[in-house]
């Protein structure tokens with residue numbers, strides 16, 4: 216039986232769960248469900264598994280349910296050794312150990328032995344198709360183990376490819392006056408041009424787009440010298456991010472010190488990953504895969520922090536063997552909504568491990584930069600493929616947003632509060648009053664005055680979209696008084712009371728929506744933003760920006776799954792930037808309040824940032840980092856380093 220297919224079929228169609236699956240009464244699933252450790256789908260999953268074993272498999276089924284539950288929280292696998300020490304939240308260690316000991320498991324080794332012996336588990340070293348895979352102390356659902364292996368095998372294959380020649384003169388031409396200590400943009404170009412796979416990571420405004428545009432120019436120019444034309448594709452996880460990539464590449468291209476002929480070969484048009492791979496919406500298989508690979512020589516993917524492990528595996532699967540893959544993103548941003556944190560895992564040691572000394576010498580020869588201090592004989596192969604851009608050209612040393620983002624990223628709560636309290640022009644802090652239970656909608660709504668003025672003038676949709684994109688309210692949570700749903704409803708009501716909106720319950724000029732699902736028929740994607748305006752025949756249309764910057768107007772009735780977007784969650788805002796951002800925290804602690812969430816929220820703002828929230832929660836958030844289990848870090852970074 217194909218258990219992974221079975222898991223798919225289970226989907227969200229939940230029926231009554233048989234809570235007596237586990238032979239030991241103490242391991243009653245309903246208790247675990249009540250504690251919020253397991254979802255109904257986790258219980259269904261092990262209920263299915265239990266039908267296929269006669270053995271007393273309680274400890275195995277428990278591990279299986281944990282594996283499924285952790286996957287739901289974004290982890291690719293569970294680490295039994297870690298869970299043995301730190302059981303899921305809400306479960307006491309002693310109770311957890313007692314439960315397992317009642318099925319004969321009193322140590323991690325015994326737990327691993329029980330799993331290794333089970334008919335439900337295959338060992339990674341002798342892989343067969345079973346519901347679960349045990350690799351050391353890591354336990355995976357079979358399909359996720361496969362995804363991880365696909366990525367690892369691809370990477371290991373790339374590490375063995377001999378480096379490509381790089382034209383140092385062209386690099387010098389592209390960086391005519393680099394006078395930083397070490398010009399990491401130049402190093403990134405030399406490094407990525409040498410390799411079939413590379414990652415360029417950097418915070419906001421560190422020049423990622425500028426750098427890859429130069430990289431593409433170099434590759435195009437080198438190919439031209441050999442009479443070849445490269446097929447280059449640009450992609451990003453969401454429509455918004457693809458549109459931004461298109462815009463920034465075309466801007467960066469204009470400044471290149473190269474001939475128009477070379478520039479004309481560098482594409483500007485980016486598409487979404489789904490569109491690139493040929494999504495047949497709703498099905499997990501893409502049109503392009505190993506049997507039908509993409510027709511390209513170079514693939515550049517931006518905003519990779521948002522790419523989950525299954526998507527990365529499918530992307531890699533669809534690459535022709537000779538293709539170069541260049542990944543771009545900010546490793547410190549929130550990880551993908553779905554399971555995995557691929558960019559974070561790939562860049563795990565990027566801060567303190569650099570290049571093998573020989574590789575550092577090679578790059579120094581090409582770039583003329585002094586990279587001797589960055590040689591490290593313990594650098595694992597993956598670290599050769601990474602470059603971190605460190606200087607932000609958007610935020611100067613005085614910028615409050617830049618300093619705030621850096622402090623948050625470092626988990627420096629005191630620094631964060633200090634910058635919030637300082638009188639920097641671009642950072643503001645709205646401290647809620649003791650016991651405040653509602654958001655200050657009137658103040659939050661002020662940011663949209665300019666937008667409503669533009670709506671009432673009924674101007675051009677391009678201009679309206681531009682004005683709308685200047686300000687955004689972000690929320691940390693979905694539910695509750697400070698959650699995105701309530702805030703949107705209150706904002707629409709407020710706009711109605713102020714006469715901006717005739718009736719908030721129907722479509723009206725100026726209504727702003729975000730799609731919550733891909734829509735094959737309309738060619739629109741989850742996360743696409745539409746603005747409602749009258750067309751030339753005075754009919755209401757919802758206008759969506761295409762990745763080429765033009766707009767398409769649809770009858771509102773054609774949209775099925777969407778929500779208002781005067782406020783959006785930080786998760787949804789990834790891949791977008793706004794001149795002014797108001798980030799609204801809840802008043803009480805929430806597990807979603809993490810360093811990454813606040814860093815992502817802060818870095819959406821280009822010119823002005825306001826944080827609404829109490830200092831206690833800001834402190835807590837700064838101290839919590841998201842950890843997602845996977846085997847990528849161990850497999851890629853396990854070489855001890857100095």
Ligand SMILES: Nc1ncnc2c1ncn2[C@@H]1O[C@H](COP(=O)(O)OP(=O)(O)OP(=O)(O)O)[C@@H](O)[C@H]1O
Nearest residue numbers: 400417418419420421422423424425426463608609
């Ligand atoms: N080496 C440099 N010297 C001076 N200015 C630079 C340099 N590199 C980039 N810039 C400028 O900094 C700004 C941000 O650059 P770019 O858009 O390439 O950064 P990014 O990392 O892609 O930004 P984002 O956070 O928007 O993704 C641009 O105005 C760009 O022209």
